[in-house]
Amino acid sequence: MATYNIQVLNNSGFAKSYVVFMEPPVVTSSGGQPVIFPNAWATFTSILPNGYDSVTYTDTTYACWSTTPDTLAPGVVLTSGGSALVDTAQNSSAPFIAGPPTGFGAVTSGVAMSGSFSIVANGDFTADNGYVFGMAKPGQTPIPTPVATFLAQPNDTFNITPVVQFYVSDGSYTPGQVIDITAISTNIQAINFTGLPQTTATVVQAANGEFSVVYS
Structure with missing residues (x-):
């Protein structure tokens, strides 16, 4: 299992807050192509000058669902929903059931494309229900944090x-x-660990506000 550490060191001279987010995944479907939004994964609040914080990334991945009262747009915070543990090495697939009860059914293997997982939606909801699908990762709490989300569409499979x-x-x-x-x-x-033997990235914000990264 790949494990990476991301550290943020504040050398700006001011108390600063920081956010770590991921490149959105590649999402394909048989129907309309959804717009993929990145979500804040790890947040570091008010790190004092010369202070630092860190977060650990692993291959552990979850399919997630949520709801939004209006529309999925920048600034919206997804605070409720559910998740299902998936395995991209096993090409897992998670069926979504609008219910009630609402959530994922039993996860199966060997269904999604290679290196991917899929969410399969039935026709038991409409756009008015405001369901959101996406990918979540373990972060700073025991509950997986959404890292990328998109508006759910019924009767479709999202890889x-x-x-x-x-x-x-x-x-x-x-x-x-x-x-x-x-x-x-x-x-x-x-930050990109692809092809690197190092597993830790230390991001430093200097006194001029610029960032740099060192791998170790």
Whole structure:
């Protein structure tokens, strides 16, 4: 199992908050192509000068569902719903049941595309129900945190392929909050462990506000 550590060191000279989010997964479906939104994964609040915090990433992956009272858009925080443990190595598939009760049925293997998992939706809901599907990862609490979400569509199968790349930016966010990448600070640090033997990335914000990353 791949395990990566992401550390954020605040050398800016000011108390700062930070957010870690992931590159959205590749999502395909047989119906309309959904818009994929990244969600705040790990958040570090008010780190003092010369302070730091960290989060650990593993291959553990969850299919997740939630609801939104209005529409899925930047700033929305997904605070309720459910998840199902899936395995991209086993090409897991999770059926969604609108219910009631609402949630995922039994997860099966060998259904999704290679290196992916899928969410299978029946025709027991409509757009008015406001259901949201996505991918969640273990983060800073025992409840998996959504890292990418999209509006659910009935009678469709969504194949979700994770992309293991991360980003760090300063700013105050809530875990699960939908992020508008175009509106976030233009000063973003990308983290990519692909092809690297190192498993720890230390992101440093310097006194001029710029970010840099060191792998170790």
